[in-house]
Amino acid sequence: MIKNLLSILALGISLGVQAQNFNGIAHSNAAGTNKVYTNPALIAGSPYKLHVNLFSGGANISNNYADWVGPYKLNRLVFGGIPQAYRNSDGSPALEPEYFRENLDGKPKDGTGWAEVRGPGILIGLGRKHSIAFTSRARASVQAFGVSENFLSLVRQGLDFATLWNITNVDNKFSLNGNIYGELAFTYAGTLIEEGPHQLKAGVTVKKLVGFYSAHIRNRELTYRVIEDPERPGKGLFVMDRMDADFGYTTQEPTKDGVGLRKFLGSKMPGSGWGFDVGFVYEFNPDYDEEPYRLRLSAAVMDVGTIRYEDRSQIKGYTISRTNRTIQEEDFANIKGSDELVRLIESKMELQPNEAKTSFTSGLPMSLNTNADLRLSSSLYVTVSYIKDLRSVNVISARQPTVFSVVPRIETESGLEVAVPLTWIFQTFSPGLSVRLGPVFAGTDNLIGLVSNSRRIAPKGMDVYAGISIPLFKRNER
Numbered sequence: 444m445i446k447n448l449l450s451i452l453a454l455g456i457s458l459g460v461q462a463q464n465f466n467g468i469a470h471s472n473a474a475g476t477n478k479v480y481t482n483p484a485l486i487a488g489s490p491y492k493l494h495v496n497l498f499s500g501g502a503n504i505s506n507n508y509a510d511w512v513g514p515y516k517l518n519r520l521v522f523g524g525i526p527q528a529y530r531n532s533d534g535s536p537a538l539e540p541e542y543f544r545e546n547l548d549g550k551p552k553d554g555t556g557w558a559e560v561r562g563p564g565i566l567i568g569l570g571r572k573h574s575i576a577f578t579s580r581a582r583a584s585v586q587a588f589g590v591s592e593n594f595l596s597l598v599r600q601g602l603d604f605a606t607l608w609n610i611t612n613v614d615n616k617f618s619l620n621g622n623i624y625g626e627l628a629f630t631y632a633g634t635l636i637e638e639g640p641h642q643l644k645a646g647v648t649v650k651k652l653v654g655f656y657s658a659h660i661r662n663r664e665l666t667y668r669v670i671e672d673p674e675r676p677g678k679g680l681f682v683m684d685r686m687d688a689d690f691g692y693t694t695q696e697p698t699k700d701g702v703g704l705r706k707f708l709g710s711k712m713p714g715s716g717w718g719f720d721v722g723f724v725y726e727f728n729p730d731y732d733e734e735p736y737r738l739r740l741s742a743a744v745m746d747v748g749t750i751r752y753e754d755r756s757q758i759k760g761y762t763i764s765r766t767n768r769t770i771q772e773e774d775f776a777n778i779k780g781s782d783e784l785v786r787l788i789e790s791k792m793e794l795q796p797n798e799a800k801t802s803f804t805s806g807l808p809m810s811l812n813t814n815a816d817l818r819l820s821s822s823l824y825v826t827v828s829y830i831k832d833l834r835s836v837n838v839i840s841a842r843q844p845t846v847f848s849v850v851p852r853i854e855t856e857s858g859l860e861v862a863v864p865l866t867w868i869f870q871t872f873s874p875g876l877s878v879r880l881g882p883v884f885a886g887t888d889n890l891i892g893l894v895s896n897s898r899r900i901a902p903k904g905m906d907v908y909a910g911i912s913i914p915l916f917k918r919n920e921r
Contacts, residue, residue, distance in 0.1 A: 444638050450746065450918075453889065455477075464481075464830065464846060464888065465477060465480070465499075465501065465886075465888075465908050466828070466846075466848050466850055466862075466866060466875065466877075466888045467848075467852075467862040467863075467864050467875055467876070467877020467886035467887075467888065468523040468862070468879060468883075468884050468886060468908070468910075469481045469828075469858060469876055469907075470814065470816055470826040470828070470850060470852070470862075471776070471852065471854065471862070471879065472490065472677075472823070472854060473854070473858075473860065473879065473914065474497055474520070474545075475489075475491070475494035475495075475564075475566050475577050475912045475914060476496040476527075476561075476564035476565070476566045476576050477492060477496065477499060477561070477910070477912070479576055479578060479628070479630045479646075479648055479720070479741070480561075480580075480745075481741070481745075481814070482720075482722035482723075482724060482741045482742070482743035483630045483631075483632055483646030483648040483720050483721070483722050483724070483743065484632050484644045484645050484646030484648065484722040484723055484724040484741070484743065484746075484801045485632070485646070485724055485741065486566055486574045486576055486630065486632045486646065487572065487573065487574055487632035487633050487634050487644040487645070487646060487724070488571055488572050488573070488574065488634055488644070489566055489568035489610055489750070490568075490917055491566070491568055491575045491914040491915060492567070492568045492915065492917075493565070493566070493567060493568070493914075493915040494565070494566040494568075494912060494913070494914045494915070495563075495564070495565050495566075495576070495912060495913045495915070496561060496563065496564035496565070496566075496910070496911075496912040496914060497560040497563065497910075497911045497913065498547075498560070498561070498562065498563075498782075498910055498911055499560075499884075499908065499909065499910025499911070499912070500558075500559055500560040500561060500908065500909070500910065501558075501559065501906070501907050501908025501909065502522075502550050502556075502557065502558045502559075502905075502906070502907060502908075503519075503555075503557040503558075503889075503904070503905070503906040504517065504554075504557075504869050504892070504904040504905050504906075505554065505555055505844065505869055505887075505889075505903065505904035506552065506553065506554030506555070506558045506869060506870035506903055506904055507546065507552055507553055507554070507870055507871060507903065507904075508545065508546060508552035508590075508595055508632075509526070509544060509545050509546065509555075509595075509599070509903070510543070510544040510546065510901035510902065510903055511542065511543065511892075511901060511902050511903070511904075512528075512541075512542060512543070512544045512901050513526070513538075513539075513542035513543075514526075514529055514589055515529060516893070516895070517678070517892050517893075517902055517904070517905045518538060518892070518893055518895065518905050518907065519770055522862060533779070535779070537870070539803045540599050540601070541772070543597070543599055544901060545592070545595075545596065546624055546903075547592055549591060549592065549718065551588075551589045551591055551592075551593060551594075551617070552586045552587075552589075552590050552591075552595055553586075553587065553589070553844070553869055554586065554587050554590075554869075555580070555584065555585070555586040555587075555842070555844055556584065556585045556586070557583070557584050558582070558583040558584075559578060559580060559581070559582045559884075560581045561578070561579070561580040561910065562578075562579040562580060562581070563579060564576065564577060564578035565578060566576050566881065567579075569635075571634040572633055572634035572637070573631075573634070574630075574632050574633075575629070575630060575631050575632075575861065576628075576629070576630040576907050577627075577628070577629055578627075578628045578630065578648075579625070579626065579627050579628070580625065580626055580628075581624070581625040581655075582622070582623070582624055582625070582626075582841075582883065583622065583623040584620070584621065584622050584623075584808075584841045585620075585621045585843065586619070586620050586621070586842055587617065587618070587619050588617060588618050588652070588836050588842065589616055589617040589618060589836045589837075590615075590617040591612065591615045591617070591899065592912075593607075593610070593612045593613065593615075593619070593781070594615055594617075594665075594733065594795055597669065597681075599682055601679070601772055601773060602669055602678070602679030602680065602681055602770075602771070603677070603678055603679045603727050604613070604679070605671075605679075607669055607679075608668075608669050608670055608672060608679060609668065610668060610669070611667075611668045611671075611684075612665075612666065612668065613666045614664065614666075615662065615665040615666075615667075615856050616662055616664065616665075616836075616837070617660075617662050617665060617836075618659070618661050618662065618836060618837050618838070618839075618873040619658075619659060619660040619662075620657075620658070620659045620662065620805070620839065620840060620841060620842070621656070621657065621658045621659070622654075622656065622657050622658075622750075622805060622841045623653055623654075623655040623656040623657075624653060624654045624655055624714065624750055625652070625653045625655065625659075626650040626651065626652050626653070626718065627650070627651045627653075628648050628649065628650040628651070628861075629648065629649050630646060630647070630648040630649075630720075631645060631646065631647060632645065632646030633645065633646070633648075635659070640727055640728050640729050640730075640742060641725070641727060642724075642725070642726040642727075642728075643723065643724070643725055644723065644724040644725075644726070644734075645721075645723050645724075646720075646721070646722050646723075646724075646842075647719060647720065647721045647722075648719060648720040648721075648901060649717070649718075649719050650717065650719060650720075650748065651717060652715060652716040652717060652718055652748065652750050652807075653712050653714070653715060654693075654696060654712060654714020654715060654716070654750040654751075654752055654805070654903060655713070655714070655715055656693050656713075657691075657692070657713075657714060657752055657805045657837045658691065658692035658693070658785070658804075659690070659691055659692070659803075659805065660689070661688060661689040661837055661838075661839055662686070662687075662688040662850075663687045663689075663837070664685060664687040664689060665683070665685070665686050665687075665688070666683070666684040666685045666686075666687075667681060667682060667683045667684060668682050668684070669681055671683070672771070678771070678772065679868055680769055680770075680771060680773070681769060681770040682748075682768075682769055683766075683767070683768040683770070684766060684767065685764070685765070686764070686765050686766075686768070686792075686841075687763070688762075688763045689760070689761070689762055689763070690760065690761045690762075690763050690788065691742055691752075691758070691759065691761070691800065691839070691919075692758070692759060692760075692785050693714070693752055693754070693761030694713075694758075694782060695782050696755045708919070711754070711842045712754075713752050713754040713757045713758055714750040714751060714752040714753075714755075714805070715750065716748055716749050716750040716751050716752060717748055718746060718747060718748025718749075718807050719747050719748060720743060720744065720745045720746065720747070721744055721747075722741065722742060722743025722744070722745075722812070723740075723741070723742055723743070724739060724740070724741045725739070725740045725895070726738070726739045726740075726904035727739075735803060735818065736816075736818065737817070737818050738815070738816070738817055739815070739816040739817075739861050740814075740815050740816075740820070741812070741815075742811070742812070742813045743812045743813075743817070744809070744810075744811055744812075744833075745809065745811075745812050745843075746807035746808050746809045746810060746843065747807065747809055747812050748802045748806070748807045748809075749805065749806045749807065750802070750804070750805050750806075750807070751804050752802060752805065753801065753802035755801045756875075758801055758802060758803070758817070759785075759800070759801065760792050760799065760800035760801070760803045761792075761798055761799060761800065762798075762800075763792055763794070765792050765793070767857050768791055768792065768793075770791055772852050775787070776789070788912050797840075797859040803839065804839065805839050805840055805841070806838060806839065806840030806841070806842065807833060807841060808832075808834065808840065808841040808843035809833040809834055809840075809843070810830050810831060810832055810833055810843040810844050811830070811831040812828075812830050812831055813828070813829050813830075813831075814826055814827060814828035814829070815827050821832040821898065822853050822854055822855050822856075823851070823852075823853055824851070824852050824853075825849065825850065825851045825852070826849070826850040826851075826852070827848075827849055827850075828846070828847070828848045828849075828850065829846075829847050830843060830845060830846045831845050832844060832845045832918075843878070844868055844869060845868070846866060846867070846868045847866070847867045847868075848864055848865060848866040848867070848888075849864075849865045850862055850863070850864045850865070851863055852877075858873055858880060858881040859878075859879070859880055860877075860878070860879035860884075861876075861877070861878055861879075862875075862876075862877040862878075862879075862886070863875065863876055864876075864877065864886075864888050866888050866889070868904075869903070873888060873889040873890070873891060873892070873904075873906070874889075874890050874891065875887050875888040875889060875890050875906070876890055882911050882912055882913045882914070883909075883910075883911050884909065884910055884911075884912075885905075885907075885908070885909035885910075886908055886909070887905075887906050887907045887908070888906040888908075889902065889904055889905050889906040892904050892905030892906060893905055893906070
């Protein structure tokens with residue numbers, strides 16, 4: 444079971460290319476359009492008349508359940524290069540139970556895989572106080588929240604692991620969400636107050652959303668046990684005594700040939716909606732005749748909005764209330780994607796056409812983003828950032844995990860910038876490293892996950908991002 448379910452997770456991550464927060468570059472004064480994804484007010488009074496984002500993107504995996512102790516580095520699950528010896532006969536990764544080391548403390552577990560491409564974008568400075576930006580991006584996520592350790596141990600070991608037999612598990616409440624969507628956005632930011640060393644800025648982003656794919660299980664109750672199959676000695680049989688859940692999905696057809704501009708603008712996709720961000724920034728600079736600020740405080744509510752899926756030909760949803768269902772390990776043998784998993788659930792739950800819903804709504808990963816950026820010298824800065832997830836555990840939505848980070852960085856006039864993000868996510872500390880040289884930047888918020896598969900320093904995830912943007916026509920006046 445573990446091989447198939449985790450292969451589906453890896454497949455979902457590979458459908459696009461979102462690092463969770465781009466912490467190493469997000470707070471930079473040279474971040475350009477990448478600032479709008481932290482707080483739209485940050486672009487007010489851009490030091491450049493024009494800033495063009497050609498491309499940026501990345502990938503992120505985080506969890507608090509298991510360490511990766513496999514025979515190859517975790518980043519190869521996303522970027523390829525897994526040795527043939529560690530592949531299944533069909534070429535998929537051979538994700539054996541011993542590749543994962545459980546962290547058991549009796550608490551429900553969370554995990555998230557993100558991917559993002561930030562496409563063409565342009566920031567236009569309208570004088571000293573105002574700026575606008577036009578941006579585009581595609582985002583993909585596979586996430587699980589509130590899953591019990593017992594259930595995850597079963598997924599990891601499989602049904603034939605006799606130690607897990609004859610244990611009744613009750614009150615398993617969790618949510619699973621998978622989403623692929625895109626956005627075209629417009630941002631305006633301006634300076635509201637400028638009095639001596641004090642500045643107050645505000646900004647708003649409005650987003651047109653296109654939903655390419657979405658699936659969810661919102662589980663309210665799951666009571667189950669694993670027993671020895673009476674017809675197959677030595678084999679486990681999953682017995683679901685009761686399940687009460689919401690289940691919905693779209694087909695994978697809209698994503699089979701990629702996600703391009705044509706699908707953003709022309710082709711009919713299964714989902715659509717609107718979203719917005721709104722933020723404020725306070726800057727203090729006692730030497731206000733010089734650039735830049737001494738202290739910058741920022742707060743924003745990001746990703747407010749929903750996507751409505753209601754294409755009858757591509758969408759189904761169910762409220763599942765079932766008792767006494769059984770599943771064998773072999774039922775998962777031929778599953779290679781979410782469509783096959785959906786058909787298995789429909790079959791095993793005996794879901795009928797007249798029970799199907801043909802629409803559902805999935806939320807954006809709404810969050811509260813706050814940070815304080817302190818300039819210690821002409822080139823040395825340190826940012827303290829706190830991003831708070833504003834979605835409840837049982838909501839049908841993509842989610843932004845809560846993240847706390849401290850990011851010291853050096854910005855030089857020559858165009859070289861180095862940042863060392865120190866991040867806490869899912870109760871796990873992750874050091875990172877980011878470098879910008881002129882228009883090009885690359886980094887990671889989880890250096891351990893990128894370079895290590897040691898049992899002594901085992902990663903719980905990985906993160907990488909990179910991009911290229913071109914600043915033009917720097918303003919001379921403040």
